[in-house]
Amino acid sequence: MALRKSLGWMAALLAFAWMAATSSSFAQNPDANGTGDTTVSLTFSPTVANDTYNPSAKVTFTCVVISNTGGATPTGSVTFTNATTGAQLTGSPVQLDGTGTSILAVTSGLAVGGNNVIASYSGDSSYAAKDSQQVVVTMEKSSTSLTVTPATTTPVGGASLAVSVPVTVGTPPIGEDNPTGAVTLNVDGKATGTAALATAGSVTAASFSITAPAAGSHALQAVYNGDDNYVSSTSPAVTITVSKFASTTTLTAAPTTLQVGIPVALTAVVNAAAGVSTSIAPTGTVSFYDGATLLGTQQVSSYSATLSNLMLDTTKSHLVTAVYSGDTNYAGSTSNAVSLTAALLPDTVTLTAAPTVAGPGQAINFTATVTPTTAPPATYEQNPTGKVTFYNGTTVIGTGTLMIALGNSSTATFTIATLPAGQDTITAVYVGDSYFAPGTSSAVTVTVQDFTIAPVTPPASLTIPKGDSGQAAFIVAGLAGYTSQIQVTCNVLPQDDMTCTPNPVQVTPTGTVTFTVQTYKTGGPSSSSAHRGNGPMWLRAGGGMALALVVLLAPVGRRARRLRRFGALVLLLAGLCGAGVGCNSTNKGSNGAGTPLGTTTVTLTATAYIDNAVVSHSVYLTVNVIPSTD
Numbered sequence: 001m002a003l004r005k006s007l008g009w010m011a012a013l014l015a016f017a018w019m020a021a022t023s024s025s026f027a028q029n030p031d032a033n034g035t036g037d038t039t040v041s042l043t044f045s046p047t048v049a050n051d052t053y054n055p056s057a058k059v060t061f062t063c064v065v066i067s068n069t070g071g072a073t074p075t076g077s078v079t080f081t082n083a084t085t086g087a088q089l090t091g092s093p094v095q096l097d098g099t100g101t102s103i104l105a106v107t108s109g110l111a112v113g114g115n116n117v118i119a120s121y122s123g124d125s126s127y128a129a130k131d132s133q134q135v136v137v138t139m140e141k142s143s144t145s146l147t148v149t150p151a152t153t154t155p156v157g158g159a160s161l162a163v164s165v166p167v168t169v170g171t172p173p174i175g176e177d178n179p180t181g182a183v184t185l186n187v188d189g190k191a192t193g194t195a196a197l198a199t200a201g202s203v204t205a206a207s208f209s210i211t212a213p214a215a216g217s218h219a220l221q222a223v224y225n226g227d228d229n230y231v232s233s234t235s236p237a238v239t240i241t242v243s244k245f246a247s248t249t250t251l252t253a254a255p256t257t258l259q260v261g262i263p264v265a266l267t268a269v270v271n272a273a274a275g276v277s278t279s280i281a282p283t284g285t286v287s288f289y290d291g292a293t294l295l296g297t298q299q300v301s302s303y304s305a306t307l308s309n310l311m312l313d314t315t316k317s318h319l320v321t322a323v324y325s326g327d328t329n330y331a332g333s334t335s336n337a338v339s340l341t342a343a344l345l346p347d348t349v350t351l352t353a354a355p356t357v358a359g360p361g362q363a364i365n366f367t368a369t370v371t372p373t374t375a376p377p378a379t380y381e382q383n384p385t386g387k388v389t390f391y392n393g394t395t396v397i398g399t400g401t402l403m404i405a406l407g408n409s410s411t412a413t414f415t416i417a418t419l420p421a422g423q424d425t426i427t428a429v430y431v432g433d434s435y436f437a438p439g440t441s442s443a444v445t446v447t448v449q450d451f452t453i454a455p456v457t458p459p460a461s462l463t464i465p466k467g468d469s470g471q472a473a474f475i476v477a478g479l480a481g482y483t484s485q486i487q488v489t490c491n492v493l494p495q496d497d498m499t500c501t502p503n504p505v506q507v508t509p510t511g512t513v514t515f516t517v518q519t520y521k522t523g524g525p526s527s528s529s530a531h532r533g534n535g536p537m538w539l540r541a542g543g544g545m546a547l548a549l550v551v552l553l554a555p556v557g558r559r560a561r562r563l564r565r566f567g568a569l570v571l572l573l574a575g576l577c578g579a580g581v582g583c584n585s586t587n588k589g590s591n592g593a594g595t596p597l598g599t600t601t602v603t604l605t606a607t608a609y610i611d612n613a614v615v616s617h618s619v620y621l622t623v624n625v626i627p628s629t630d
Contacts, residue, residue, distance in 0.1 A: 032076060032122050032123040032124055032125075032129060033123075033125060034123055034124055034125050034126040034127045034128055035127075035128050036067060036068070036069050036071055036126045036127040036128065037067075037068040037069060037127070037128065037130075038065050038066060038067055038068055038074055038121065038127045038128075038130055039065070039066045039068055040063065040064075040065050040078075040119060040121045040130045040131060040132040041063070041064050041066075041132055041133070042061065042062070042063050042117070042118065042119040042132035042133060042134075042135050043061070043062050043135070044059055044060060044061045044062070044117070044135055044137060045059075045060050045062070046060075048172060048173060049171070049172075050138065051136065051137060051138055052138045052139070052140050052171070052172045053110075053137065053138070053139050053140075053172050053173075053175070054139070054140070054141070054142045054169075054172045054173065054174060054175030054229055054230075055108075055110070055112055055139045055140075055141065055175065055228060055229045056107055056108070056175030056176045056177035056229045057107070057139075057172065057173070057175040057176065058105055058106070058107050058175070058176050059105070059106055059107075059110065059137060060103060060104070060105040061080055061089070061103070061104045061105075061106070061117065061119065061135075062101065062102075062103050063078045063080070063094075063101070063102045063103075063104075063119035063121070063132060064099075064100060064101050065078070065096060065100045065101075065102075065121050065127075065130075066100060067100075067126075067127065071126055071127075072126060073096075073098065073099065073100045074096060074100045074121070074124060074126070074127045075096055075100075075124045076095070076096055076121065076122040076123055076124040076127075077093040077094060077095045077096065077102070077121075077122045078092075078093055078094055078095075078096065078102035078104075078119050078120065078121055078122070079092050079093040079119070079120045079122070080092040080093070080094070080104050080117060080118075080119055080120075081117070081118050081119075081120060082109070082110065082111075082115050082116070082117055083116040083117065083118050083134060084111070084114065084115050084116045085111065085115075087109070089104060089106050089109050089110075089117070090106055090108060090109045091104050091105075091106065092104060093122070102119070107175070107176045110137060110139045111139065112139050112140060112141065113138065113139065113140075114136055114137075114138050115136070115137045115138070115139065116134045116135075116136055117134065117135050117136075117137055118131055118132055118133075118134045118135075119131070119132040120132075140172055141226070141228075141229055141230055141231045142169050142170060142171060142172050142173065142174060142175070142229065142230050142231070143169070143170035143171055143230075143231055143233070144167050144168065144169055144170065144179060144224055144226070144230050144231060144232070144233040145167075145168045145170060145233055145235070146165055146166070146167060146168075146183070146222045146223075146224055146233055146234065146235035147165065147166055147168070147235060147236075148163060148165055148185070148220045148221065148222050148235050148236075148237075148238040149163065149164045149165070149166065149238075150162070150163045150220060150238065150240055151163070152240075153238070153239070153240045153241060154240070154241050154242075154243060155212040155240060155242055155243070156212060156242070156243050156244075156245065156246050156276065157212050157213065157214055157215050157242045157243060157244055157245040157246075157276070157278065157329065158211060158212060158245045158246075158272055158276035158277050158278040159211070159212050159246075159275055159276055159277075160209055160210075160211060160212075160275065160277070161209070161210050161211070161212045161240075162207070162208070162209055163185060163207070163208040163209075163210060163220065164205050164206075164207055164208075165183050165185065165195075165205055165206045165207075165208070165222040165235065166203055166204065166205035167179050167183075167197060167204045167205065167206075167224060167230075167233075169230065175229055177229055178197075178199045178204045179197055179204050179224075179227060179229070179230040180196075180197055180227045181196070181197060181224065181225045181226060181227040181230075182194050182195065182196050182197070182206070182224075182225050183195055183196075183197060183206035183222050183223065183224050183225075184222065184223045184225075185206075185208050185210070185220065185221075185222050186219075186220070186221045186222070186223065187210065187213060187218055187219070187220055188213075188218050188219055189219070189221070192208075192210050193208050193210060195207055195208055197224075206222070211277045211278075212240075212242050213242055214242065214245075214278075214280065214329055215242050215243060215244045215245070215328065215329055216241075216242060217239055217240070217241050217242075218239070218240050218242060219237040219238070219239055220237065220238045220239075220240060221234065221235055221236070221237045221238070222234070222235040223235075243331070244326065244328075244329060244330055244331040245272050245273070245276050245278055245280070245282075245329055245330045245331065246272070246273035246276055246330075246331055246333075247270055247271065247272060247273055247282060247324060247326065247330045247331055247332070247333045248270070248271050248272075248273050248274070248333055249268050249269070249270050249286070249322055249323070249324045249333045249334060249335040250268070250269045250271075250335055250336065251266065251267070251268050251320065251321065251322040251335035251336055251337075251338050252266075252267050252269075252338065253265070253266050253267075253320065253338045253340060254267075256338065256339070256340055256341060257340075257341045257343070258312060258313075258314040258318075258340055258341065258342055258343045259314065259343055260314050260343055263308070263309045263310055263311055264310045264311075264312055264340065265306060265307070265308045265309070265310065266288050266295070266306065266307045266310060266320060266322065266338075267304060267305070267306045267307075268286040268288070268298075268304060268305050268306075268322035268324065268335055269303060269304045270282045270284075270286065270300050270303055270304065270305070270324050270330075270333075271303060272330075273333075278329075280329050280330075281302070281303060282300055282303065282324070282327060282329070282330045283299075283300055283327045283330075284299075284300050284324065284325040284326055284327040284330070284332075285297050285298065285299055285300065285305070285324075285325045286298055286300060286305035286322050286323065286324050286325070287322070287323045287325070288307045288320060288321075288322050288323075289320065289321050289322075289323065290312070290318050290319070290320050291318075291319060295307060295310060295320070296310070300324070305322075312340065314342060314343040315342060315343070315377075315379055315380055315381075315434075315435060316342050316434050316435070317339060317340060317341050317342045317434055318339070318340040319337050319338070319339055319340075320337070320338050320340060321334060321335050321336075321337050321338070322334070322335040323335070342434050342435065344432060344435065344436055344437035345372055345373070345374070345376055345380065345435060345436050345437065346372070346373040346374075346437050346439075347370050347371060347372050347373055347384060347430070347436050347437060347439050348370070348371050348373060348439060349368060349369070349370050349388075349428055349429075349430045349439040349440060349441040350368070350369045350371070350441055350442070351366060351367070351368050351369075351426065351427065351428040351441035351442065351443075351444050352366070352367050352369075352444065353365070353366050353367075353426060353444045353446050354367075356444070356445070356446050356447065357446075357447045357449060358419075358446065358447070358448050358449070359448070359449055359450065359610035359613045359615050360421055360448060360449075360450045360610075360615060361417055361418075361613075362417060362448075362613060363415055363416070363417040364415065364416055364417070364419060364446055365413065365414075365415050366390055366400075366413065366414045366415070366416070366426060366428070366444075367411055367412075367413050368388045368390070368400065368411065368412045368413075368414075368428035368430070368441060369405065369409055369410070369411045370384040370388070370402060370409065370410050370411075370412075370430050370436070370439065371384075371407070371408065371409040372384065372408045372409075372436065375408060376408065376435065380435050381433070381434070381435040381436070382408055383402075383404045383405075383408055383409065383410045384402055384408075384409075384410045384430065384433060384435075384436040385402055385410065385433045385436075386401075386402055386430070386431055386432065386433040387399050387400070387401060387402070387412070387430075387431050388400045388401075388402060388412035388414075388428050388429065388430050388431075389428070389429045389431065390414050390426060390427070390428055390429075391426065391427045391428075391429065392419065392424050392425065392426055393424075393425055397414075397416055397419075397426075398414045398416060399412075399414070400412030400413050400414045402430075412428075419446060419448050420448065421448045421449070421450040421479040421480055422447075422448060422479060422480045423445055423446075423447055423480060424445070424446045424447075424448060425443045425444075425445055426443065426444045426445075426446055427440060427441055427442070427443050427444075428440070428441040429441075447480045447481065448479075448480055449478070449479060449480045449481065449482040449610050450478075450479040450480065450482065450610070450615065451476060451477060451478045451479060451482055451486055451509055451606065451608060451615075451617065452475075452476070452477050452479065452617065453474050453475070453476050453488075453513075453604065453606040453617055453619050454474060454475055454477075454619065455472065455473070455474050455475075455619070455621075456473040456474065456475055456512065457473075459622070460472060460474070460619065460620065460621045460622065461621070461622040461623070461624065462517055462621065462622070462623050462624065463624045463626060464517060464519050464623060464624070464625055464626070465519075465625075465626055465627065465628050465629050466519055466520075466521055466594060466595055466597060466625055466626065466627055466628045467519055467520060467521035467594065467595075467628050467630070468519060468628075469516055469517060469518040469519065470516070470517050470623070471514050471515065471516050471517070472514070472515050472517070472621055473512055473513070473514050473515075474512070474513050474514075474515065474604060474619065475510065475511070475512055475513075476488065476507045476509055476510065476511050476512070476513060476606055477509050477510045478509030478510065482509060482608075482610065483508060483509055484508070484608060484609070484610070485506050485507070485508050485608070486506065486507050486508070486509065486606050486607065486608045487505065487506055487606070487607045487608070488502045488504070488505055488506070488507060488513050488604070488605070488606050488607075489502065489505070489604075489605045489607070490502050490515055490602060490603070490604055490605075491602065491603040491604075491605065492517075492600075492602050493600060493601075495596070496595065496596065496600045496623075497519075497520060497524035497525065497594060497595045497596065498517060498518060498519045498520065498524070498525070498595045498600075498623070498625075499517070499518045499525050500515055500516070500517050500518075500602050500621075501515070501516045501518075502514070502515050502604075503515075503516065515602075515604060515621060517602065517621070517623055519594070519595035519625055520594040520595045521594045521595075521628060522593065522594045523594060524594060524595065595625050596625065597625050597626065597627060598624070598625060599622060599623065599624045599625075600622075600623050600625070601620050601621070601622055601623070602620065602621040602622075602623055603618055603619075603620060603621075604618065604619050604620065604621055605617070605618045606618075
């Protein structure tokens with residue numbers, strides 16, 4: 001009786017448990033209580049060889065549920081499960097769409113090795129739940145291969161060498177993730193650096209910058225450590241041929257100016273060239289040359305070689321170089337050239353000028369004489385050679401070539417006729433040669449005298465009512481101390497029928513000359529010509545010029561000769577004035593209408609006799625004749 005009661009309770013408990021489980025299942029999916037039959041099929045893509053994928057590959061599972069009774073399209077959801085591990089795939093379950101299809105794409109969650117994936121249809125109010133067939137998806141790490149790619153296979157020893165190591169993915173095909181991890185680069189089997197893989201565009205590679213080893217052939221090889229999705233690999237070896245280290249040779253000399261009885265020491269320093277990194281010291285030899293003549297050869301020790309106690313000819317300059325032979329590690333190189341200056345003899349430079357006072361445009365001759373301070377030894381050059389440069393202040397005005405002169409001297413000459421007016425300070429600079437030192441002369445002052453004539457109030461112009469007169473003042477100034485008398489004239493065109501009279505006609509600089517211009521209402525200068533004397537113009541001009549000629553040729557002393565020439569100039573100008581050329585208006589042919597209205601130009605001329613030459617300067621006065629105000 002007791003046993004029967006116990007069995008009854010157990011049956012009641014089991015019934016309650018079943019009812020509870022059934023009730024819970026219905027509560028979760030209350031529509032999944034149909035009984036219709038379906039076909040549940042599962043496929044996956046993409047299709048690859050042996051259905052083997054990289055662990056990070058994107059695999060798309062497609063489950064299609066079809067009614068076997070011809071009823072409505074099944075609804076509900078599909079749960080994708082990895083039967084190998086019992087875990088649902090990420091993103092599962094997935095609802096059926098209107099065609100009875102569920103699609104799930106995964107890039108993780110499938111273990112390396114074989115994975116049995118099953119799709120479980122939940123069922124709905126018309127159809128019963130059902131599982132698909134299992135599909136096997138195999139995940140394996142992809143194989144890789146490396147290629148060592150140096151920037152050059154013939155680098156220079158000690159130079160920086162860029163090396164790229166790209167990774168190529170084999171099978172299975174590359175997944176969603178690129179290879180990661182580190183690559184080690186070996187040189188001759190010894191690790192020289194490790195670099196992380198980086199992807200740029202479609203290329204995944206490790207990049208290195210190494211120092212090229214010593215000269216010779218060397219093997220470069222790379223090793224990839226692999227990661228969760230890609231297996232490790234080792235590249236084939238690549239051979240590089242390293243040339244010798246580039247070298248530089250620097251030469252110094254002490255002293256650089258040769259002295260009699262003082263030896264010279266030449267020192268060459270040999271180093272690795274810029275950009276070459278090495279701790280190997282150069283060996284070998286350095287040969288020292290004077291031009292093409294070998295002076296001696298020394299061994300390189302502690303990066304340098306020295307040729308001491310060198311006696312060179314002090315009478316001439318030398319150009320020396322050092323040539324490094326190179327060794328098993330270093331290539332040879334040639335140094336800079338070093339100039340050794342000869343023991344130059346001192347000299348003096350003197351400069352003379354003729355004349356030292358001149359007029360504008362007058363030629364002036366300069367002579368520079370270079371003389372050794374002491375007589376040169378018989379083995380030396382006896383007379384200085386080369387060029388002399390002539391300066392006006394700091395401006396070069398010319399050069400001359402030295403020619404042999406008396407004794408051990410040499411002279412250079414230069415002529416110029418374009419020195420500016422004023423005090424010009426001239427020096428001569430000897431550039432020196434292989435035996436004689438450069439030198440500079442004392443300054444010589446050359447005075448170029450001249451004068452100017454300029455209006456007191458520029459611009460020089462007058463506005464005169466017809467029949468009236470006007471005045472314009474001009475300053476006559478001397479340049480470079482010129483103070484001799486200057487003759488002033490005024491010239492009016494004949495058709496202008498006006499007069500122009502300077503006052504005074506002779507002026508000593510600095511002085512002011514007033515020019516009076518007279519216009520006429522009627523008539524003109526031609527109607528009152530009696531004041532100019534009778535007779536033809538050529539006769540009056542000829543008389544004045546003849547008188548000037550007589551004065552010019554009169555035999556007098558040296559001092560009187562300059563006065564005579566100036567007097568001749570004055571008489572000549574006076575003759576021209578008498579002929580109607582210059583001092584006053586020489587207008588002729590007046591038609592009685594007086595001075596024409598309008599603008600005309602009057603020429604004002606100042607003339608002087610400077611250092612045996614006649615010098616003239618002209619300026620212009622603009623005269624505007626306007627109607628009379630009467």
